[in-house]
Amino acid sequence: MTGDVAVLGAGMHPWGKWGHSFVQYGTVAARAALADAEIAWPQIRSVIGANSVRCGYPGYVAGATFAQALGWQGARVTSVYAACASGAQAVDAARTQILAGMADVVLVVGADSAPKGFFAPAGGDRPDDPDWLRFRVLGATNPAYFGLYARRRMAVLGDTPEDFALVKVKNASAGALNPNARYRKPVSAEEVAASPVVADPLRLLDICATSDGAAALVLSSMDFARRHGAADPVRIRAVSTVTPAYPRTVLDLPDIATDSAVAVEPSPHSFRASIAAAAYEEAGIGPEDLSLAEVYDLSTALELEWYEDIGLCGAGEGARLVREGATALGGRVPVNVSGGLASFGEAVPAQAIAQICELTWQLRGTAGQRQVPGARTGITANQGLFGHGSAVVAVR
Known part of the structure; x- marks a missing residue:
C-alpha cells in the first residue's frame, strides 16, 4: 500500500x-x-x-x-x-x-x-491511434461500438434490450435525486423502448449525451x-491507471460479432477487469468489500459489462444483477447512484473527478435522498482513448 x-x-x-x-x-x-x-x-x-x-x-x-x-x-x-x-x-x-x-x-x-454530436478526434488525424482507426477505417463511432458490444451480449449471454433499458431506468431514478445532474426526471422502460434507434439494439435513451x-x-x-x-x-486508498497487456488491445472488435454463430465468449482477462484488479490489489480490498460503485456508463449495455469487470458478479451475469435490483439504490451494491453518465452526459475531463465527488459525499453520509446507508468503501471505473484506464478506491 x-x-x-x-x-x-x-x-x-x-x-x-x-x-x-x-x-x-x-x-x-x-x-x-x-x-x-x-x-x-x-x-x-x-x-x-x-x-x-x-x-x-x-x-x-x-x-x-x-x-x-x-x-x-x-x-x-x-x-x-x-x-x-x-x-x-x-x-x-x-x-x-x-x-x-x-x-x-x-x-x-x-x-x-x-460540442453537440460525435466527438471528432482532437488534434487532427491519428493513424497510429487504434481508436482513430476504429472511427475512420471501420466507421465504428462510439454508438456503433457500443451497439456491437450489446449485440454480442445478446448473442452469447442472452441479454435483451429490456435488460439494457432497466439500466437507464435505474440511473434516471437516481439522477432525479441529484441537483448536479443534467437530466432530473425518472424514465420508464416503455420510454426507453419508444426512443429512436441509434445503433441497433441501442436506442437514444441507452446512450449518454455530451454535456458542459x-x-x-x-x-x-x-x-x-x-x-x-x-x-x-x-481517503483515496488506490488509483489504477493501467494499460492493456499484449495480446489484448483496446481495439477489440475482432472479439465482437453480431451473429451468434461466430460471436465469442467475453475474455475473462479483459482490459476493464485489469483496471479494477489493480485498484483492488493496491487498496488491499476485493469487490466483496464495496458499499457502492460509480462506473462508466457510456451505454446501458456497457454498464452491465462493468458489473462483471469490477467483480460484482461472474462473467455474463450482469443482466441478472440489474433484473434483481442488486445495483439499484437499496440493493446489495448500488452502482451509479449519482445517476451516472445517463443522467449527466459526458464532460470528458470532469467525469472521473465527478465520480470521486459522489463517493466522497456517499462516504461522508451527506448524499441526501440517494444516500447508500452505512457506505464505507467505493470504487470508480473509467476507460479513456488509446489504452488509458482508471479506477479509484475511496474509503472511510
Whole structure:
C-alpha cells in the first residue's frame, strides 16, 4: 500500500448545455471544493488540471488556466490528458505530489464545454491511434461500438434490450435525486423502448449525451488533514491507471460479432477487469468489500459489462444483477447512484473527478435522498482513448 491521501473538499458545477467557457465551470467547481474543504485559495500549493483539448489552447494547459482564473498565487501547476480517464490521472498526479512531500494540499479540477454530436478526434488525424482507426477505417463511432458490444451480449449471454433499458431506468431514478445532474426526471422502460434507434439494439435513451460541466477536489496529506481538524476524512486508498497487456488491445472488435454463430465468449482477462484488479490489489480490498460503485456508463449495455469487470458478479451475469435490483439504490451494491453518465452526459475531463465527488459525499453520509446507508468503501471505473484506464478506491 502506497499510502492514503485525504479528500478535504469536493465541488461541482451542474451539468447541462450552458454555452459558456469551460474555465467558468471549472472555477465554480474549484471554489465549491475550496469552500467545502474550508481551505483558502492561497493555501493551495499545487493545481492539477485535467485537460479539455477541444477548448483551444487554454484547455491544453488546464492547470495554468485554472490557476490564473482563480488568481496567481505561486502554486505549481500540472496539466493532464487521458481522454475520459483524464480526471483520475489528475488525481493520481496530485496523490503522487502529496505522498512525495512536494505539496501538502492540492486542487484538482476538470471541466468541459462539449460540442453537440460525435466527438471528432482532437488534434487532427491519428493513424497510429487504434481508436482513430476504429472511427475512420471501420466507421465504428462510439454508438456503433457500443451497439456491437450489446449485440454480442445478446448473442452469447442472452441479454435483451429490456435488460439494457432497466439500466437507464435505474440511473434516471437516481439522477432525479441529484441537483448536479443534467437530466432530473425518472424514465420508464416503455420510454426507453419508444426512443429512436441509434445503433441497433441501442436506442437514444441507452446512450449518454455530451454535456458542459465541471468537478473539483481538494486533496491533502493525512498529516495536513489532521492539522486542519479533519480527524476522519474520506481517503483515496488506490488509483489504477493501467494499460492493456499484449495480446489484448483496446481495439477489440475482432472479439465482437453480431451473429451468434461466430460471436465469442467475453475474455475473462479483459482490459476493464485489469483496471479494477489493480485498484483492488493496491487498496488491499476485493469487490466483496464495496458499499457502492460509480462506473462508466457510456451505454446501458456497457454498464452491465462493468458489473462483471469490477467483480460484482461472474462473467455474463450482469443482466441478472440489474433484473434483481442488486445495483439499484437499496440493493446489495448500488452502482451509479449519482445517476451516472445517463443522467449527466459526458464532460470528458470532469467525469472521473465527478465520480470521486459522489463517493466522497456517499462516504461522508451527506448524499441526501440517494444516500447508500452505512457506505464505507467505493470504487470508480473509467476507460479513456488509446489504452488509458482508471479506477479509484475511496474509503472511510
